[in-house]
Amino acid sequence: xxxxxxxxxxxxxxxxxxxxVELWLTLLFCTGxxxxxxxxxxxxxxxxxxxxxxxxxxxxxxxxxxxxxxLSFSTNLYYRENARRRLIFISIHVQPIILAWLFGDYYGVxxxxxxxxxxxxxxxxxxxxxxxxxxIAIFLAVSGVSMLLLLSKAVPIVLLAVLSLFxxxxxxxxxxxxxxxREE
Numbered sequence: 001x002x003x004x005x006x007x008x009x010x011x012x013x014x015x016x017x018x019x020x021v022e023l024w025l026t027l028l029f030c031t032g033x034x035x036x037x038x039x040x041x042x043x044x045x046x047x048x049x050x051x052x053x054x055x056x057x058x059x060x061x062x063x064x065x066x067x068x069x070x071l072s073f074s075t076n077l078y079y080r081e082n083a084r085r086r087l088i089f090i091s092i093h094v095q096p097i098i099l100a101w102l103f104g105d106y107y108g109v110x111x112x113x114x115x116x117x118x119x120x121x122x123x124x125x126x127x128x129x130x131x132x133x134x135x136i137a138i139f140l141a142v143s144g145v146s147m148l149l150l151l152s153k154a155v156p157i158v159l160l161a162v163l164s165l166f167x168x169x170x171x172x173x174x175x176x177x178x179x180x181x182r183e184e
Contacts, residue, residue, distance in 0.1 A: 006074070012089070013065070015074030022072040030065035033165075037064075041158035045103075052102045059095050059102075063165050070173035080177055090121045093170050096163055106159060109152055113163045116144050120167075121175035128177045141171040 001019035014023065037060055038045075045056060069075050079086040096117070100110035120140040127133040144167040152160055 011078055012085070013069055013075070015072065015076070015078035018069075018072050018074035022068075022074070026065055026068040026072070029068045030061055033064040034060045037158055037161055041156065041161075044156040044158045048102065056099070056102050059098060060162055063095060063162060063169055066169045067165055067173050070169060071178060073179060076178050079174075080180070086125060086174075087122075090118060090125060090170065090175060093118065093121075093166075095166055099159060099162060103156070103159065106155055109148070109155055109159075110163070113144070113148060113167060117167050117170050120144065120171045124171060124175035128180050133180070134172075134176055134178070137172045137176045141168050144171065 001021055003017040004020050004023055005017055006014045014026070034057065038057065045053065048056065079089070094114065096110040096114040097107075100107045120137075124133060124137040124140065127136060130136075145164045148163055148167070149160060
């Protein structure tokens with residue numbers, strides 16, 4: 001796999017050297033999922049102000065890009081070598097609250113998702129050398145997504161999709177050290 005050297009200002013997103021395949025898959029998923037979400041849910045966000053649409057789109061790009069980029073060896077290695085940055089990155093993920101603010105509603109579900117996600121990610125992050133880290137992470141991520149889908153009949157589909165991707169991104173893709181040496 002051909003490695004691509006990443007500019008310093010993008011290390012938090014892609015690490016220092018990402019394989020070309022991982023970079024392309026990240027960009028493909030990010031672009032495709034953003035376009036798909038915005039196209040299929042147009043009626044749910046069409047009345048937002050232009051600046052809100054721009055910010056909403058940027059949040060979707062950030063979340064969808066992170067779902068894949070955080071699984072790459074390069075990004076994973078970057079945060080393994082910078083453990084404190086991983087904790088900071090988990091704690092500053094306030095996208096659900098920003099989404100509620102943009103929509104002017106859905107604060108309860110958004111805050112619940114945010115709290116559940118941050119607590120879950122911190123627990124998972126603390127289990128780096130535990131053999132069950134990935135299993136615990138996927139259990140928490142899928143449980144969170146399932147509960148969100150079951151309890152949120154009054155929430156727009158676009159918000160359900162973005163919040164679900166957010167939980168998966170932070171709890172499983174980011175908080176797990178996917179390439180760590182595990183205890184026996």
